[in-house]
Amino acid sequence: MRRNKKERQALLTATINENPFVTDEELAEKFKVSVQTIRLDRLELSIPELRERIKTVAEKRFEDEVRSLPLDEVIGEIIDIELDQSAISIFDVKEEHVFKRNQIARGHHLFAQANSLAVAVINDELALTAKANIQFKRSVKLNERVVAKARVSKIDENIGRTFVEVTSYVNNELVFTGDFEMYRSKTN
Amino acid sequence: MRRNKKERQALLTATINENPFVTDEELAEKFKVSVQTIRLDRLELSIPELRERIKTVAEKRFEDEVRSLPLDEVIGEIIDIELDQSAISIFDVKEEHVFKRNQIARGHHLFAQANSLAVAVINDELALTAKANIQFKRSVKLNERVVAKARVSKIDENIGRTFVEVTSYVNNELVFTGDFEMYRSKTN
DNA sequence: CTACTCTTAGTACCTAGTCATAAGATCTCG
């Protein structure tokens, strides 16, 4: 395992990259050099210490979590709402929403925006989607901003259903339409 | 901010849970008690020290890095697939997928599972959803396992469309159906 | 042989703790 400096440093980078949880002591053993040498190497390669490495990994996870949590609330940001009437939300298409191959947004994100807007517009504790009829008019690309508009078209108190039409646009160009039949509780 | 022990410990747990990157010193300041008190609290509540907390967060990220890649591709786990024929995926409903109020899964997750399965079953580089007609037959609850089955019903080479029917079940009980009209590129 | 790089060693210091002990502060109950 004893190699020259260059080789060792290359391997060191690779090793730490693969497993950032490795200590200097373990690395020293692996490469049969002293701990100090490892530290000099890290210094030269500007690789931070174990704790810093772990911290950045943890922080990244945390960031991701924050991004994935709004997936639990409303997809997109509601910018206007009149209960039982209409609502508007915007949704910015980021890396994590598109197919890597062609940068086109996955359909379920557009659906999610529209569906959660349909849920939000209903003035009720409990609103669930019963049926939906949707059309993807044109594909949405990375970094585009989707504006979804929901309009309540009919409220049928008898069968406890509310009908919501959602249309989504990118730069005033229609990209998605959906007719949602929403179930609403009669508990209020 | 000075409270009795019970209150403080409850808040402490919540605070650390929300932001595991907080040190004992910061917590001491926040609750206007000494660092030692915070340490006794952590001991009683068996909350590990900062570095251990950060480490477990980082380790989790590392573990599900492998899992999160397919998760970004397909919602749910594909357990069987025959391209251009049929496919099956399972999706376990967790905390983050349900409405807090009633523990019912948000519709867009069921849609996402079905939609991404419809995308996956198509033997093509580029498959996009053009239209979909969906019905939520009964609500799905927390911790239920949804099995989605996709079946390709028709391939129209002329207009470049593939029709996929997806049915989702919980314990053999139908919870969701969807008819997807998928756009497929003619490039291959 | 000298000059240079590379490697190793050692010391002081740091953070964010643990563990144990002791003592002061508060509360509770008889």
Place this chain on the structure above:
DNA sequence: CGAGATCTTATGACTAGGTACTAAGAGTAG
């Protein structure tokens, strides 16, 4: 009101996994 229990704070010794700096020996090239 006072004694005992509980809670809080302080102190000291020790830990991992480092940084920063100085110093010295080994190996090699010119």
